[in-house]
Amino acid sequence: LVTVNLTANTDLNSAEEFEQLVIRESGGAVVRLKDVADVVLGAEDYDSEVRFSGQKAVFMGIWVLPNANALDVLSGVRTELEEINRDLPAGLEGGIGYDSTVYIRDSIDEVLKTLAETLLIVVAVIFLFMGSLRAVVVPIAAIPLSIIGAFFLMQMAGFTVNLLTLLAIVLCVGIVVDDAIVMVENIERHLSEGMKPFDAAIKGARELVGPVISMTITLAVVYAPIGFQGGLTGALFREFAFTLAGAVLVSGIVALTVSPVMCAKMLKPGMEDHGFARLVNRGFSRLRDIYGRALDAVLAARPAAYFVWAVIALLCIPMFRMSPSELAPSEDQGIIFGIVDAPANATVEETARYAEAANDIFFSEPETDFSFQLTQPSSGFSGMRLKPWSERERTPNEILPGLAAKLDRIAGISVRAVTPPSLPGGGNFPVEFIIASTAEPEQILEIARTLQQKAAASGMFAFPPIIDTKIDQPEAEFLIDRDMVASLGLNLRQVGEDISAMVGGNYVNRFNIGGRSYKVIPQIQRAGRLNPDQLESIYVTGPDGRLMPLGAVATMKQSAQPRSLNRFQQLNAVKLSGVAIRPL
Structure with a gap:
């Protein structure tokens, strides 16, 4: 006896093997799948098309995890892409179609350049x-020592070198020298x-222990509370506040x-009476005398000084209330996005044709x-990547109105050009x-449209705010005559399965090619389902396994339905989204 594996x-x-499938045999005649189907x-x-600079392409999106470093992730992506290209x-x-880290890297380079310029300016001024x-x-020696101490505290706290921590380092350059200058004087x-x-x-040093x-x-308690704030402000400025406060503490030490x-080692008696130091001291002496006379004049007119101080202090209130506010000013990130909205019954070919016109405009x-x-x-969704800053004269905000x-002017679709926000x-x-309301979506939509019209008329938005709820999705419903189905000896399940197999686009099985699994999807040729009336x-x-037209047991009802029904906190909701052209 032997053991044999049977397969x-x-x-x-392969597609050729599917074509050879026998689907019917009668009187010795064989009907294969290729005889009735492609x-x-x-x-x-x-249902989607991707283009890169007008050429057809394949798109893959990469989202960075919240706890990951975007610069490290994109650096790894670029390395892998080089291997793939080979x-x-x-x-x-x-x-890479869009890389947000390019703006981050350029911003970091600009901050580092500003840091070098700040060091030179501070040294010259001192x-x-x-x-x-x-x-x-x-005092110059206090700068690198304080910065090294700040970086040590950043490492202890788990902070990264980013725009906000570098901004804190730039600001601390001018602050950390104050204590050292006072000590030297x-x-x-x-x-x-x-x-x-x-x-x-x-x-x-003993005289200045208390003052320092x-x-x-x-200074530390002025900046530190910012880091304890909650919400977006705390998340953004926590590292900035603690880095700056840490650098100030180190500078005091x-x-x-x-x-x-x-x-004690470098200063010598009589240094201020020779050379350039002598000229500086004479200039400060004259300035001190002028300041002393001005101070005496102010003290002699104290009521007037108090009055001016009170007026300026009170003016702060209306000036603050009238000042526009926003999360952050817009930045030149070198990208303009286009948000495309097309009719609900449009096909991808039709929308792509108009999108091509938008690309020509880009x-x-x-x-x-x-x-x-x-x-x-x-x-x-589309994007228009601009050339580097050094190769262009206009910013995205200057390009945006004309674009x-x-x-x-594109008739078939609506393309709204926007720039990404500076901060998330x-x-x-x-x-x-x-x-949000318990009312029906149609009633909420009417209110939203009224707000949309008023927002567009205000001139404060780049385009009329977008409403996420649209009741314009064409829907064709088969109304099956149950009595007719029963009289023919059929059942609704069989009719439903036939309709689903022909027009549903669902897969019925899987097959393998090269070790990978793919779906088998039966569907009527597109020419036979261009409009709902053809489906009848x-x-x-039908009875006894024979075929019959769907129109014999069903009629078609067409209506318009919402593209989506949205909810917010368990209430029916409609959202308006827009881009303000000035602070609100």
């Missing part, structure tokens, strides 16, 4: 006001009185420890580098307004 070749692994290996559906056949090329290279070295004063450098450093500590704590020691702007478009039958006017918000648009002529299983 059978029942699997179908068998093709194609896409699961054809394996692609001739004529195919992979690229030298001009102190007049001595020896005296300048002491006080020690120089004791040196001018005849004290030895070491004794002057000890006495000067109070200054440091005051440096001013009380390192600065006196450096003064490239009519000289600042355009490339574009991408994701088109669906009744909606779409929007050109896009408005709670939704997809800068302004989102939700109307399709055949379903």
Whole structure:
């Protein structure tokens, strides 16, 4: 006896094998699937089209996890894309259509450039006001020490090097030198009185222990509370506040420890009476005399001074209330998005044809580098990537008005050009307004349309706000005559299955090609289902297995239905989304 593994070749692994399937046999005649149907290996559906700079493409979106670093993720994506491009056949090329980290990297580079310029300016200003290279070295040394301390605290707190932490470093450059400058000035004063450098450093440091500590704590407690705020403000500025407060605390420690020691070693008696330092001191003496006379004049007219102070203080209230407010000013991120809205009964071919006209308008702007478009039958999303900052003169906000006017002339679709917000918000648009009620969606929609008209008439929005609820989706319903079905000896399940198999687009089985599983989807040819009336002529299983037209047992009813029914906190809701052209 032996053991043998038995297998059978029942699997179908190619379109040719499906074509050879026998679906009927009568009188020795065989009807195969290829005799009544076209068998093709194609896409699961054809409800979307992707183009890159006008050429057909395949799109894959990558979303970064909340706890991931976008710069690291996109760096890995670029590395993998290089490997993929090496394996692609001739004529195919992979690229990145939109990379938000380009703006982040450029912004970080600009901040680093600003940091270098700030260091040079601070050094120059300190030298001009102190007049001595020896005296300048002491406060300058406090800058790198304080920055190193700030980076150490960032590491301890788990902060990353980002725009906000770098902004904190830039601001702290001008703040951390204050304590060191005060310390140097006080020690120089004791040196001018005849004290030895070491004794002057000890006495000067002891005199300023209290003031330096109070200054440091005051500055720290001004910034630190920002980091304890909740919501979006706290999430955005927590790292900024704690980094800046940490740098200030470190600068206070440096001013009380390192600065006196450096003064004892580097400062010499009589330095202020020679060279450039002498000219600086003379200038400050004259300035001090002018300030003293102005102060005496103000103190002599105290009632008038109090009155001016009170008026200025009271004016702060109306000035604050009348000032426009917004989350963040718009930034040049080098991208303009296009939001496409098409009729509910449009096909992807029709929408793509109009989207192609929008792409031509994108490239009519000289600042355009490339574009991408994701088109669906009744909606779409596109982007117009601009050339780098150094290669163009106009910003997205300057391009936007003219571009929007050109896009408005496209008849078949509505394309709304917008720029991405500088900071992330709670939704997809800068302004989102939700109307929630127990009323029917149709009633809420009427209210939303009234608000839309008033918002458009106000001139405060780039385009009329978008309403997410639209009751315009064509729907064709088969009304099956149950009595007729019963009289013919049929059942509703069989009729429903026949209709679903022919027009539903659902898969009935799977097959394997190259170790991968694909769906088998039966469907009537597109030419036979271009409109609902044609469906009454399709055949379903009739009595004794014979075929009969669907119109014999069913009629067609057409109506308009909502594209989607949205809810907010368990209430019927309609949302208006818009882009304000000025602070609201």
